[in-house]
Amino acid sequence: MIKLCKALDAVLDNASLLESETIPLDEALNRVLAENINSKDNLPPFNKSSMDGYALKSTDTGEGQSKFKIVGSIKAGDVPRTEIKKGEAIKIMTGAAVPKGADAVIQIEKVKTCKDELEVCGKVCEGKNVLMEGEEIKKGDSVFERGTFLRPSEIGMLASLGYGRVQCYRKPKIIIITTGDELVGVDDKITEGKVRNCNEYALVALSKNLNVSVKSYGIVEDQKEKILGAVKNALEEGDIVITSGGVSVGDYDFIEDVLHEIGADIKFTSVEVKPGKPVTFATFKNKLFFGLPGNPLSVINTFEIFAAPAVKKMMGRKDVINDEFPVILEDDFKSKGDRDNYIYVNIEKKDGKYYARNTGMQSSNALFTLTRSNGVIIIKKGIKSVRAGDILNGKFIFK
Amino acid sequence: MIKLCKALDAVLDNASLLESETIPLDEALNRVLAENINSKDNLPPFNKSSMDGYALKSTDTGEGQSKFKIVGSIKAGDVPRTEIKKGEAIKIMTGAAVPKGADAVIQIEKVKTCKDELEVCGKVCEGKNVLMEGEEIKKGDSVFERGTFLRPSEIGMLASLGYGRVQCYRKPKIIIITTGDELVGVDDKITEGKVRNCNEYALVALSKNLNVSVKSYGIVEDQKEKILGAVKNALEEGDIVITSGGVSVGDYDFIEDVLHEIGADIKFTSVEVKPGKPVTFATFKNKLFFGLPGNPLSVINTFEIFAAPAVKKMMGRKDVINDEFPVILEDDFKSKGDRDNYIYVNIEKKDGKYYARNTGMQSSNALFTLTRSNGVIIIKKGIKSVRAGDILNGKFIFK
Known part of the structure; x- marks a missing residue:
């Protein structure tokens, strides 16, 4: 079990900027420039x-x-x-x-x-x-530097400068693999021992919100050969492979075995974070592999902590890590103290300060709690209880 | 010329929630639920x-x-x-x-x-x-109410509840019409008197970021009959029609004439806002028409002030108006005092407070200034100058 900050360092050290590609301007929204842009004209071009x-x-x-x-x-x-x-x-x-x-x-x-x-x-x-001619920009002036994130204003500016095509960093392709013999489809009736497949939907949605291309291989049975085949294909096809389930110490948790068999370089298999301890990260050639746990809250928590920053870094974004800020607690919260504990809460701003309220049970399957939350507070390892009035670091989620 | 708040009221009074439609869950991300969701099962469904x-x-x-x-x-x-x-x-x-x-x-x-x-x-x-069976949710429990915005967590939750299809409010279809005989295409060379068409690119990008469907009719010549034809088609095809240019008092500003000819209900043609005074808003049957000015900064400013809230309201979102917050000025700014003046700035947070810095000239064509800004401060009508240290209301842009 490694520290959360070490685990994140390992992920970011291995998440390399993807190569650039030239794309039409109307596909460049929310991408990152991979070239410096100088003006080819005066703007305005005449008085x-x-x-x-x-x-x-x-x-x-x-x-x-x-x-x-x-x-x-x-x-x-x-x-x-x-x-x-x-x-x-x-x-x-x-x-x-x-x-x-x-x-x-x-x-x-x-x-x-x-x-x-x-x-x-x-x-x-x-x-x-x-x-006056050239009042806004003079011919030859530097307008945007490599690394600029393209918002609607930058898209408009590039159009006015005559850049119908621009060089941007490629966006990663994410492949999602969902494991678990207990899973049935969203339209299926639940029979004994079964639950519906929700992680696949959540992971696809999380990926879409990062403006990447995403493909799901659907549910793969808990059989080592089947998982091996799917992971091999995925590492061939995608830049990032994300699995859910199969990473714990159970008899049918084959992810680690599969990674060994492929010859992937496993960086960690367990992190001091709750929810989401049994999270695996490996690299294979220049590809990244995230083995996320099977519980719905753990999946989203570990995607946000590890996968989202990697995706942003690979596509050239500078806002790799979401800002944390001080949050005043309005309720007491408990923690085991053995890991950094992410507690999903509702954060409200009052008179310029942020306040956090309890939104329900925090067990790693408690997706319902997450749907009532807009943020998270972090109880650091070693701390077992915090009280209303205490100040912790927190952040908004899905930003 | 009407007050900004009255103009916004007129827009929001006429922006009605669109009808609902049943869509597959994997298309429901960032949409708004149009039905109440109750659980059909216990979650977990067994111990x-x-x-x-x-x-x-x-x-x-x-x-x-x-x-x-x-x-x-x-x-x-x-x-x-x-x-x-x-x-x-x-x-x-x-x-x-x-x-x-x-x-x-x-x-x-x-x-x-x-x-x-x-x-x-x-x-x-x-x-x-x-x-324990039903520990998270009991069969029959209310899970989400109509009006819930669907994030990745809600998508995952709906999957686990067996909602493979959900009822959401329809998203509006926006049609963009760009006018101006001075405009040449983004790939064209600028010849005397001409500038490149940037508003179309900016308006399409602004619309895409609102998760709506958008179609651009391209550049329409400054001839009344051609604009009339385009606007008629657009009001037939779209829910919201947005034009840029042709709304001032020039001899070739045909938008108002065209609206009269169609029989549209013109709500205002000029607003106490800078940049963007000559902005027209009309309704035709249940469709909305925004005639935005032709200057690039005015286009984006008026889209954000008037069109974006209308779009959000029509698709059922609750965050219709972006939050304003107090911002401490780090520079002096001037205003004419005749209108609410939107000044594009760079807002930075230090020790929990927000500070605004000048990013350049604020004339209504100064798109370059906007590309250096992440926020806006508002100098209210009647105020002609503000000084470093003063506190004004501001907000982040493109949020």
Whole structure:
């Protein structure tokens, strides 16, 4: 049984950034850039009107009233061919290029017009309502560095810079294998000794929320040869293989045997964490293998602690570990003290502070408790009881 | 020009919960339940061993050493046919049904065995390592109420309860229409007067992150008939239609005319918000129409303020409006004071408090500023300047 922090170190040391691939921009949302992006153009690419109005020379305006001859109209997208001369103005739409000679735009709401005559009251400053060429970004400027996470704003920015395809780190492919002869399908009736397969659904959902590709091999019988075959295929097909069940000390727990037979490099088989002690982690070539326990709460807890950070690191994300923060307890909690104990709770923010409430029994099968929780608090190894009012570290779950 | 809060009220008053539909459980992640879920079984469905060990009668153990005859073995999934009698024990695997007569399981690590003889040291309490039938959930218990957001934990729970299909609120279909004769495609070279189409990419990305279905009609020319045709089709095909551009007072801003012609019920055409004043909202039958401005920062700001809450409400989510919290300014900021001013900033948490830093110019085209920001602070209408040290309300973006 190794310490939780050592186990996590072992996982992260072996989770390597995947290679990059060039993908269409519309598939790049929530991916991580694997190239530096420099601007190929000035942005805006020309002096641009930010208002509907009239473009003119600011020096033609003054304290009192000024009159102008309206010499035409420019809409967005037009190439302005006219040069504005002294005493002239041109109607201009938002987003249109400001023509030569003009250095300011006065808003349409602020002028009077009569036929081709424009009347302006007061001074219009140079540059008024004009976005200057290169004001936002200059040609050659560094815009995004390798490692940037692509949100809707970055996707829009890349489009405006002409990057219809971008280089991103590949997302890992996760293969899910569910073991356990006690499992029946979700649509089956429960007969004696059987329970329904819920881990497969939970693991697929957890993977989907990480924006990776995921494939489930379904339920594999508790027979060593069958599990061996499935794990071999999975390590061939996926970047990360996740099994549930078969990792304890029972007569039908074949995962460790299978890993030995394959020649995988087993890093740990048991961690000082509750729920989820019998968790196995191994590497095979550049692939990662997580053997998670069979109990539903243990499965989710160990996925979140070990698999999720590995996935994020492999796809280049910087938010590998979710932030912990101090949480004030509103209830007493007990722990055995032999492991770091993850207690699922409801965390509420009041006046800028976080408070945690008990949401029910914490046995490793208590998935129902998890559905009533939005967070977790961690009672460190060595501590056997904490009281209402105590402050522990906690975090939100599924973030 | 109406107040921001009135505009948001108008949007939310018209955003009605969509009808429900029955979908496979593996498509229900991040959807909202439209039915109450009661358990059809006890969970666990039988007295279940939580450990690998030996099942026995707790009354057969005592202070000292007790010996048992091992009468067989039960693995997970087996139907236990044996009844345990005084002095007998049976080997049992984690997850297996505890046979009649036995009321406790002692862990395999804590016993000695020799052939079919088991030696136990000390008292084993009644119920030790046994999860009792119905301990987690009893048949008929309410598990989830209509309105529950389905995370991986709820998906797992529904699987274990035998819900292979669930009733969820339908997710809205969003149609995106991009207008502007100044726009060229992302792969095109910029020629004079032209800029690349980035709003379409940003709007599709914003929609995808809300887990809705989204379709883009691409760029539609600034011709009234073409925009009319596109908007008509979109209102037929989608639940929500979002346009960008064409909503100001320019000669080629046809959105308002088109809405009048269709007979849509225009709720507002201008809101006291910066960036994004010229934002139009209308309803047509039970469909929603958002006419967003053409500037990239305005588009994202108004999508987040108006469209995102509408989408969330329609699909049954309760987190319709993102939480605001107090943010301490680290820089001075200016505002015109004529509207609620959304300033994009970088928010950092230090010692439990949030601090905001300037990330650049805030003009409505300044998408680059947004890419350097993770949050927004709001300078309320009437306030013209705020100073470092002042506290304003703010929130994280893209949450």
